[in-house]
Amino acid sequence: MSLTCRPYRALLPGYIQRELSPQQRARVARHLDECAECYAAYMDQRQLVRDLSVSIPRIGTQRDELPPFEMIRAAVLARTVSPVQPATVGRDLQVTYGRYSLAVLLMVVVLLLPLSMHSQTFNVPTQPTPEKTIAQGTAVAVLPAESTTLTATLQPNYAPILGATDTP
Amino acid sequence: MTQGDLDGIIVCCLQGDQSCYAALYDQFATGIYRLCYSLLLNREDAEDVMQESFVYAFKNLHRFDGQRSSFKTWLYTIAISRCRNVYRRARPVLIDLTQLLQIALPASKSDMPEAAFARQSAQKAVEQALMTLTPRLREAVVLRYGHGMTYREIADVMGCPQKTAESRVRLAHETLRGVLQGQGLLEELASI
Numbered sequence: 001m002s003l004t005c006r007p008y009r010a011l012l013p014g015y016i017q018r019e020l021s022p023q024q025r026a027r028v029a030r031h032l033d034e035c036a037e038c039y040a041a042y043m044d045q046r047q048l049v050r051d052l053s054v055s056i057p058r059i060g061t062q063r064d065e066l067p068p069f070e071m072i073r074a075a076v077l078a079r080t081v082s083p084v085q086p087a088t089v090g091r092d093l094q095v096t097y098g099r100y101s102l103a104v105l106l107m108v109v110v111l112l113l114p115l116s117m118h119s120q121t122f123n124v125p126t127q128p129t130p131e132k133t134i135a136q137g138t139a140v141a142v143l144p145a146e147s148t149t150l151t152a153t154l155q156p157n158y159a160p161i162l163g164a165t166d167t168p
Numbered sequence: 169m170t171q172g173d174l175d176g177i178i179v180c181c182l183q184g185d186q187s188c189y190a191a192l193y194d195q196f197a198t199g200i201y202r203l204c205y206s207l208l209l210n211r212e213d214a215e216d217v218m219q220e221s222f223v224y225a226f227k228n229l230h231r232f233d234g235q236r237s238s239f240k241t242w243l244y245t246i247a248i249s250r251c252r253n254v255y256r257r258a259r260p261v262l263i264d265l266t267q268l269l270q271i272a273l274p275a276s277k278s279d280m281p282e283a284a285f286a287r288q289s290a291q292k293a294v295e296q297a298l299m300t301l302t303p304r305l306r307e308a309v310v311l312r313y314g315h316g317m318t319y320r321e322i323a324d325v326m327g328c329p330q331k332t333a334e335s336r337v338r339l340a341h342e343t344l345r346g347v348l349q350g351q352g353l354l355e356e357l358a359s360i
Contacts, residue, residue, distance in 0.1 A: 019319075048345050049313070055294040056314035060205030067201055067215045073193050076219055080226035081186045096276055127250065 004033075005038050012038075016046050174239055181229055184299055189226055196240065197222075199315065200247050206310045207251045207303070209295060217254060221247040237324055244315075244325045248307060255303050297347040301340055308336035309344070 008031045014020045015028045032039045060066075174195070180188035200221060207214050207279035225232075225243050298306055307326055311317045317325070323333040 052313040055291055056310060059295055060202040060292055065211060069197050072219050076222040077189055079223050081189050
């Protein structure tokens, strides 16, 4: 196929099925008169178009290929066209409202939960009392007032006893 | 059925009249089944796809916009889309051993006239040649020759530009010619 033939070959299906403009049709016809190769291709394609136009519409129309159209129609109608009862609609609406109310309630609970936790009071631990130092440099824990005197009596007395001697 | 009649039936369907749905089904069932069968070449699959297509179309009839496309184009688009789902499904490839081994079965249809038998053989040859095409080329050629659609309508159904539809039909032509010529069937078809 020469380069000049290429555009005409692309137009052949349209030419065969009479879908070209009158100008295009005239150009293709003129080329087919002059080019034996393209004319042979045209005859070939015309035959194929005829065969396909006869054979393809027959596919699926043979007796053993036909479906039970009425059964399928019944199935289609049963699945699509169901009469709507008003009572059913009311019940559906009730169910829908019930579901929405429950969802709203849950959302309110979820939103209020952190707020209720925030209002709770906690006992903050008090700071421990600092230790007092005694003048001599010994650390003594300061006890509550009622036990202060007791602490003083419990202190060991290391002071020398007056008049006592080491001799037996 | 005129366009006006069809519009009337669609309006009637939208009002919930079951007999109008039945009339709409009867109008298009044969065409949709032929389309599905030509693309899938399997009766069970074609029946399933036809049923699913009508169920979807009837349930979504309120979405159909007559300004954008004809009802036929809309319904064919739905059916083609479901056929594509079937192609995608992984299926075991069934091989016809008689075809593979080129076994000539004894002519059981001895009572059949010779010409009719030859026509049936040629018909089967075209069906088998169709199966050698890619799904897109097969769709284009089936819509063109099986349903007489224009390139504009084919483009609408296949969801592609018109030029693409034209080139798909042309490519399908070339492939089919090659396959049928290779089997020597083109001459046989011409002689029937």
